[in-house]
Amino acid sequence: MNAKDHKYQATLNWTGNLGQGTKGYRDYTRDYSIEIEGKPTIHGSSDPAFLGDPKRHNPEDLFLASVSGCHMLWYLHLCSAAGIIVTDYSDNASGTMVENANGSGQFSSVLLQPHVTIKDASRTAEAEQLHHKVGDLCFIARSIKTPIRYQVTISIEPV
Numbered sequence: 001m002n003a004k005d006h007k008y009q010a011t012l013n014w015t016g017n018l019g020q021g022t023k024g025y026r027d028y029t030r031d032y033s034i035e036i037e038g039k040p041t042i043h044g045s046s047d048p049a050f051l052g053d054p055k056r057h058n059p060e061d062l063f064l065a066s067v068s069g070c071h072m073l074w075y076l077h078l079c080s081a082a083g084i085i086v087t088d089y090s091d092n093a094s095g096t097m098v099e100n101a102n103g104s105g106q107f108s109s110v111l112l113q114p115h116v117t118i119k120d121a122s123r124t125a126e127a128e129q130l131h132h133k134v135g136d137l138c139f140i141a142r143s144i145k146t147p148i149r150y151q152v153t154i155s156i157e158p159v
Contacts, residue, residue: 009037010034010035012032012033013033015029015033016028016030016032016045025051030050030051030053031043031052031053031056032045042062043057044056044057044058044059046058060097063095064093064094064095064110065093067138067140067144068093068112069140070140071131071138072089072091072114075131078134082130084118084123084126085120086117087117087118087119089114089117090114090115091114091115093110093113094111095111096108107144107146108147109149111151112149112150113150113152113153114150114152114153115153115155116152116154116155117155117157118157124154124156127154128154132150135148
């Protein structure tokens, strides 16, 4: 199998200069915008714990959403390929970030809690098992060091 390169482009612009740049730690905001051609602008900031705007997405939010979204997309693909009909999917993802004494940090864990509704009750075990194959395929999960755990709930669509 040949590898294929897929290129992505995003432009990030810091919008938090209040007139004095970064002269002092509290003299600027952490606000920024992310622009990707043809898509809505994402307005971001840092986490409120780091003087960010709580109304804007922060990098940690976007990281967790990326892990969850990539997992879902690969899971739906695997179910489709296996003939398992999924009619609903939601995920209450959570993550823990550890801040180190020097101010650096990293996610120590991510927990995905997908709730999946399928049509065929006889495929429940197989539908649950497919979640554990996603980590080998998901582009985001394969690109990070953070352990990802799963607590899956499978429901059967009422007839």
